[in-house]
Amino acid sequence: MRIVELGESALKKGRDLAIENKKFLDTKGVFAFDVMGSVGSGKTSIIKWLVRKLKGDYKIGVIAGDLTTEVDALRIEEEGVPVVQAHTGRVCHLDPGLVRTAIENLPLDDIDVLFIENVGNLICPAAVPIGVHKEMVVTSVTEGPYMIKKHPYMFQRVDYVAINKIDLQKAMNVSVHGLEEDLRELNPNAIVIGTNGITGEGVDKLIQCMSFQQ
Amino acid sequence: MRIVELGESALKKGRDLAIENKKFLDTKGVFAFDVMGSVGSGKTSIIKWLVRKLKGDYKIGVIAGDLTTEVDALRIEEEGVPVVQAHTGRVCHLDPGLVRTAIENLPLDDIDVLFIENVGNLICPAAVPIGVHKEMVVTSVTEGPYMIKKHPYMFQRVDYVAINKIDLQKAMNVSVHGLEEDLRELNPNAIVIGTNGITGEGVDKLIQCMSFQQ
Secondary structure, rough: OOEEEEEHHHOOOOOOHHHHHHHHHHHOEEEEEEEEEEEOOHHHHHHHHHHHHHOOOOEEEEEEEEOOOOOHHHHHOOOOOEEEEEEEOOOOOOOOHHHHHHHHHOOOOHOOEEEOOOOEEOHHHHOOOOOOEEEEEEEHHHHHOOOOOOOHHHHHOOOOEEEEHHHHHHOOOOOOHHHHHHHHHHOOOOOOEEEEOOOOOHHHHHHOOOOOOO | OEEEEEHHHOOOHHHHHHHHHHHHHHHOOOEEEEEOOOOOOOOHHHHHHHHHHHHOOOEEEEEEEEEOOOHHHHHOOOOOOEEEEEEEOOOOOHHHHHHHHHOOOOOHOOOOOEEEEOOOOOOOHHHOOOOOOOEEEEEEEEOEEEEEEEEOOHHHHEEEEEEEEEEHHHHHHOOHHHHHHHHHHHHHOOOOEEEOOOOOOOOOHHHHHHHOOO
């Protein structure tokens, strides 16, 4: 695992750099996902399941974004795929400059599919595109009944929503169905799948609905 | 309920304005709490319980921060205390200018204790003091085992930590005890109480440990 810090990030930011990132990934034949979601929603668990189930068919790489720790990267590295940790310090989102540095630290010739785990919150990453092909949110029923309504900017643009911790629907009195209804008002086209990050339930269905090439 | 938008906020920001807010609250005899935490952690539920249990002894006011909705303010208003909704739009934290505008929209002569619910994430509010006397985080076992370790800037400075949803410790395989150990490495002085935002368990103990005047 390599660690890149935000300080290494180029000063040039914003949409142009995100577009450049995507073009660069295209030239390398890498199809990339931005995986967003609140802290503890289960982003790392779902990425681990995706890696485990996809690594027979695709060459996978992962960038794990976090403020200061490496706990997520270490968990994903257990799957035997290349992982780069990107540290943002006090910043609440990955930015495209930092992502570019992280991408360049991966063995791109040996990667078909790249999962980029963003920093844990539903607000900042919605405002800062990093240059990917598809966007996914992992959210969980334990975040309560309002988490989709409260984050329209995030949910109106994503391609996939994994609603995680489905085993706790009854305990939380929050249903996947109710959250999906909230989502439909913001985003009629997103693919929504209930998942369990511990058992892997729902991940096969999620994979069936995902695209891995343009 | 009044609603103030971020646009109304003065341009002057930062620590000076936070200090001015605190001085202003002191002249009005108002003791203020910044209540922070991730989305769905239970900030609103715990504030509702605090209001319900304290309103016989103190005159309470509440400022509810959120991106765009009023759901939290409406829930707190059911307790019959003055509530101002502060909208931040796409911004991931309350700022002291917006808070000042919200404070000035409250009947301060009828308020002893003010709870200010910050925007739902553990990152941005840690970087932006708003001008209060005490800081509280409401976090929950359903945010997983790493949420304290991942947010040192937040947890090293707060006065009170309510670890919520204690009824789900076993289902999540996350214990209040383990989280408290993580916290102790960052912040030996914070008061930590396990709570249940549905039943109110732990809230009396929390209140016993809180200060309501300087």
